[in-house]
Amino acid sequence: MIDTPSVDWLALSPTVALLCASGVALLATVIVPAWMRRGIAAATALAGFVVAAVLAGIVFDETPTPEILLDGSMVRDQLAAFAQVVLAVTGAVVVLVSWSEDRRDNHGEYYALLAAAGAGMVFFVGAENLMTLFLGLEWFSLCLYILVAIDSERETSLEAGLKYLIVGGFGSAVLLFGAAFVYGATGELSFAEIAVADTTSDAFLLTGLAMILAGLAFKVSAAPFHMWTPDVYQGAPSSVTAFMAAATKTAALVVTLRVLVTAFPDQSEIWTIAVAVLVCASLVWGNLAALAQSDVKRLLAYSSISHAGFMLMAIAANSERGGEALLYYLVPYTAMSVGAFAVVAARERELGRPVTLESLAGLGWERPWHGIAMWTFMLGMAGFPLTGGMFGKLFVFSAAYDSGDWWLVLVGVAATAVSLAYYLNVVRWMYMRTGPELRLVPAGGSPPRDSALSVAIGAGVLVTVGSFFAVQPILDVAADAAASLPF
Amino acid sequence: MLTTALILLPVVGALVVAATPLPRATTAGLAFLVALMEVALWIVAASRFDFDDGGLQLGTSREWAESFGISYSVGFYGFSLWLTGAAVIVSAAAIGYAVWVGRDRPRAYHALMLLLTGAMVATFAAQDLLLFYVSFEAMLIPLYVLVGVWGGARRQVATLTFVVYTMAGSLLMLASVVAFGVTQGTFSLTESGTSDNVWIFLGFAIAFAIKAPLFPFHGWLPLAYREAPVEVAAVLSAVVSKTAIYGFLRIGVPKFPEPADDLSGVILVLAAAGLVYGSLLAFRAPDLRGVVAYSSIAQMGLITLGVFAFDDLGLDGAVLQSVAHGLVSASMFLLVGMVEHRCGTGQLASLGGMARGRPVLATVVLVAGMIALAVPGSATFAGEFLIMAGVYGQGWGYSAVVALGIVLAAMYTLRVISAILHVEPGVAVRDEALDLRTSELALVLPMMLVLLVLSAWPALVSESAFPANNATQAVLEAFR
Numbered sequence: 001m002i003d004t005p006s007v008d009w010l011a012l013s014p015t016v017a018l019l020c021a022s023g024v025a026l027l028a029t030v031i032v033p034a035w036m037r038r039g040i041a042a043a044t045a046l047a048g049f050v051v052a053a054v055l056a057g058i059v060f061d062e063t064p065t066p067e068i069l070l071d072g073s074m075v076r077d078q079l080a081a082f083a084q085v086v087l088a089v090t091g092a093v094v095v096l097v098s099w100s101e102d103r104r105d106n107h108g109e110y111y112a113l114l115a116a117a118g119a120g121m122v123f124f125v126g127a128e129n130l131m132t133l134f135l136g137l138e139w140f141s142l143c144l145y146i147l148v149a150i151d152s153e154r155e156t157s158l159e160a161g162l163k164y165l166i167v168g169g170f171g172s173a174v175l176l177f178g179a180a181f182v183y184g185a186t187g188e189l190s191f192a193e194i195a196v197a198d199t200t201s202d203a204f205l206l207t208g209l210a211m212i213l214a215g216l217a218f219k220v221s222a223a224p225f226h227m228w229t230p231d232v233y234q235g236a237p238s239s240v241t242a243f244m245a246a247a248t249k250t251a252a253l254v255v256t257l258r259v260l261v262t263a264f265p266d267q268s269e270i271w272t273i274a275v276a277v278l279v280c281a282s283l284v285w286g287n288l289a290a291l292a293q294s295d296v297k298r299l300l301a302y303s304s305i306s307h308a309g310f311m312l313m314a315i316a317a318n319s320e321r322g323g324e325a326l327l328y329y330l331v332p333y334t335a336m337s338v339g340a341f342a343v344v345a346a347r348e349r350e351l352g353r354p355v356t357l358e359s360l361a362g363l364g365w366e367r368p369w370h371g372i373a374m375w376t377f378m379l380g381m382a383g384f385p386l387t388g389g390m391f392g393k394l395f396v397f398s399a400a401y402d403s404g405d406w407w408l409v410l411v412g413v414a415a416t417a418v419s420l421a422y423y424l425n426v427v428r429w430m431y432m433r434t435g436p437e438l439r440l441v442p443a444g445g446s447p448p449r450d451s452a453l454s455v456a457i458g459a460g461v462l463v464t465v466g467s468f469f470a471v472q473p474i475l476d477v478a479a480d481a482a483a484s485l486p487f
Numbered sequence: 488m489l490t491t492a493l494i495l496l497p498v499v500g501a502l503v504v505a506a507t508p509l510p511r512a513t514t515a516g517l518a519f520l521v522a523l524m525e526v527a528l529w530i531v532a533a534s535r536f537d538f539d540d541g542g543l544q545l546g547t548s549r550e551w552a553e554s555f556g557i558s559y560s561v562g563f564y565g566f567s568l569w570l571t572g573a574a575v576i577v578s579a580a581a582i583g584y585a586v587w588v589g590r591d592r593p594r595a596y597h598a599l600m601l602l603l604t605g606a607m608v609a610t611f612a613a614q615d616l617l618l619f620y621v622s623f624e625a626m627l628i629p630l631y632v633l634v635g636v637w638g639g640a641r642r643q644v645a646t647l648t649f650v651v652y653t654m655a656g657s658l659l660m661l662a663s664v665v666a667f668g669v670t671q672g673t674f675s676l677t678e679s680g681t682s683d684n685v686w687i688f689l690g691f692a693i694a695f696a697i698k699a700p701l702f703p704f705h706g707w708l709p710l711a712y713r714e715a716p717v718e719v720a721a722v723l724s725a726v727v728s729k730t731a732i733y734g735f736l737r738i739g740v741p742k743f744p745e746p747a748d749d750l751s752g753v754i755l756v757l758a759a760a761g762l763v764y765g766s767l768l769a770f771r772a773p774d775l776r777g778v779v780a781y782s783s784i785a786q787m788g789l790i791t792l793g794v795f796a797f798d799d800l801g802l803d804g805a806v807l808q809s810v811a812h813g814l815v816s817a818s819m820f821l822l823v824g825m826v827e828h829r830c831g832t833g834q835l836a837s838l839g840g841m842a843r844g845r846p847v848l849a850t851v852v853l854v855a856g857m858i859a860l861a862v863p864g865s866a867t868f869a870g871e872f873l874i875m876a877g878v879y880g881q882g883w884g885y886s887a888v889v890a891l892g893i894v895l896a897a898m899y900t901l902r903v904i905s906a907i908l909h910v911e912p913g914v915a916v917r918d919e920a921l922d923l924r925t926s927e928l929a930l931v932l933p934m935m936l937v938l939l940v941l942s943a944w945p946a947l948v949s950e951s952a953f954p955a956n957n958a959t960q961a962v963l964e965a966f967r
Contacts, residue, residue, distance in 0.1 A: 365592070386625060386628075410662060471555075
């Protein structure tokens with residue numbers, strides 16, 4: 001008789017809900033007649049994400065103190081639950097974005113993979129040892145590799161999928177190698193045990209730490225591990241890009257925070273510097289490169305690199321305040337990036353070709369709601385008031401200043417100044433140029449009504465602006481979540 | 488509640504205007520009505536205000552992000568109430584002017600103008616550092632689009648320079664806001680103490696110096712004032728620039744007494760240099776807007792001299808001059824717009840001789856000009872005199888520069904008056920160009936009347952800006 005560990009099903013329920021949704025969506029491709037597939041698969045995925053969000057909310061509510069599950073392989077705490085809510089809501093909105101996306105007959109597979117990727121991320125943020133960390137990472141990465149390449153009739157999609165596979169695979173390998181070093185140095189897999197273990201070799205431990213950080217930085221797409229980001233974001237279907245920009249980054253950042261704080265508290269002097277270097281590199285490179293972009297998806301990709309820099313700044317602070325700032329930042333950030341990619345997707349479907357800055361001309365006047373929404377997202381990303389983006393930056397800067405990294409604040413301020421140039425450029429193209437002036441012709445008349453997409457964009461605007469006015473409730477929740485880490 | 492209503496009325500008005508599909512004229516009329524209601528609301532606020540009491544009045548405070556020490560706190564002091572008064576009057580006149588000109592895309596245009604009004608009022612009312620930052624920044628969003636969409640031929644360059652300059656300042660200010668708030672543990676202006684950190688002060692000072700603008704941070708100004716729609720330029724020079732003065736009076740000086748004192752020499756010299764430099768450029772400017780724009784640099788230098796005189800008279804004068812200059816420069820810009828509308832150009836070389844057969848225009852331009860050049864007996868003269876007397880304590884040289892500034896003001900103002908009204912009729916002045924219409928007159932006349940009242944009774948503002956004859960103490964101690 002083998003002893004089985006007791007399983008806390010409630011803690012695993014968000015993952016299970018998404019896996020079920022994924023399975024049902026996949027079954028739908030086989031047993032449901034073709035004309036119903038899209039609707040059933042999408043509805044299943046949507047239901048899965050919504051149920052996962054609700055369950056994660058219940059877990060958040062019922063987990064005042066962290067509990068270690070499954071023989072130290074998973075953790076049930078408010079940090080994981082917070083991230084799971086963000087991830088699941090993001091996933092639900094992405095389902096709405098992709099609802100009427102045009103693709104060949106592989107809707108079932110698409111939604112199955114989306115839900116499975118969501119399940120992987122939801123699992124990943126609850127990882128408590130190096131094995132589950134790697135398992136979760138590969139789980140959602142594999143789904144994303146296929147999702148990026150799912151429009152296989154488009155060459156760019158395939159190319160992006162291949163690039164992501166190679167670079168992502170390399171990143172995972174680095175992480176795994178790092179995990180091996182850490183295990184070798186400490187003889188432990190669990191984060192909490194690594195923190196207290198007697199190390200046999202500091203060199204091995206530090207090498208391992210560096211490699212784990214690098215592997216996670218690939219997923220966060222922080223410079224200098226960002227090379228894949230622009231190409232993949234540009235080539236992938238817009239809804240997948242939205243999912244990657246928002247959800248992958250959320251999951252990877254939360255796990256980075258958890259790993260560094262729980263497993264390597266004694267090395268914090270070293271890793272805070274390493275993270276600060278990542279911050280500077282991401283802010284400088286992301287913002288400068290974004291200036292030169294004409295393709296809007298590439299521009300947003302570089303912008304997401306710079307946002308990775310801002311959020312890592314909160315991790316570099318290595319304080320509870322920093323954790324709080326990161327978690328707050330994630331809320332408006334995910335809303336803004338999903339929303340912005342949703343507007344791009346809408347324009348893409350209308351014009352039938354990739355969206356460049358030029359093809360945004362006149363959008364603000366022709367589609368006033370999309371224009372105002374995009375305006376909100378751009379201002380939010382630039383950290384203007386009346387959007388949560390401003391508070392995100394404020395909290396991150398406060399955390400950095402509080403930890404004595406005043407120079408990081410100055411770097412962040414300079415980066416924000418540069419970023420204005422390209423965010424406002426988008427606004428400029430939408431409002432200060434007009435379509436007829438540039439002879440833009442929609443692919444076929446006025447765009448079809450797409451209420452699902454409008455709901456998605458509306459949700460993005462609501463959260464972006466709402467997180468400005470309702471700061472305190474979000475901050476309270478973020479503070480609870482951050483308190484589950486041993487700062 | 489009244490203060491919140493003053494902030495929210497234009498904002499809600501903006502949303503209604505933007506969201507309701509009404510005919511052009513109705514939209515514009517609705518916006519104008521909201522702006523007039525805002526003026527009425529301000530009058531109610533002023534009538535309930537006790538000018539003898541130096542404390543914060545009509546205040547409201549709500550929790551916002553209390554774990555970071557951020558709250559929604561608003562309220563007025565005497566001087567900020569006066570600045571707000573100028574703001575709402577100028578906004579109403581500007582919106583009225585836009586109605587009269589019939590700007591394109593009226594829903595978007597008027598919504599943005601009302602939003603700008605709300606942001607300006609919120610800036611003057613803010614009693615929380617973060618709320619101040621938010622409102623200060625929020626002004627930029629409508630301004631960016633107003634200049635960029637409805638501006639002149641070189642509007643895109645103008646907006647770019649404007650935004651780059653302003654945001655550079657704002658972001659420095661953000662860094663300072665973070666540093667100040669985190670060190671103090673609260674962002675509330677009424678609860679926080681003082682700081683002696685020069686760097687934090689510099690972040691604020693540079694942001695205000697750009698917004699004002701003070702020499703040598705004025706690079707964005709000529710282009711922005713020339714390319715903006717004329718009523719937006721009026722708001723920029725009349726009100727937006729005064730938010731910087733409010734910033735100095737409410738944050739820069741009271742929260743950083745030592746750094747402000749240490750650096751006051753530099754600021755005074757720069758302000759004096761700006762006064763002379765702006766006046767000279769105004770004298771050399773080839774076009775109407777150039778004259779008004781550069782004279783704004785000069786006037787902002789003058790007002791800053793008054794603030795950093797650290798003297799009762801100087802501070803009273805700075806507030807009086809802020810209000811008076813706001814009304815004068817708004818009137819001047821609107822008149823410039825009316826002249827440009829008639830002649831199709833603002834180049835002084837092509838203008839002239841407009842007084843003949845246009846008595847109303849001639850009278851109004853002359854009166855506005857006389858007040859602008861601070862003819863003795865006018866409100867601006869009172870303001871400039873107070874500043875001159877106040878700054879004497881910092882060195883007689885500054886007073887001499889102020890006197891020189893008054894002389895130069897006379898020179899450039901008289902030059903522009905005669906270039907419009909007198910000499911030979913210019914090539915751009917056609918006989919068909921009519922005198923001012925009643926509706927145009929109705930836009931400028933209220934501001935002129937307020938100016939005349941202030942000319943007769945400058946003490947209305949200067950004696951009630953700060954608690955009785957104790958401005959220095961108020962700014963340095965009570966605002967802490």
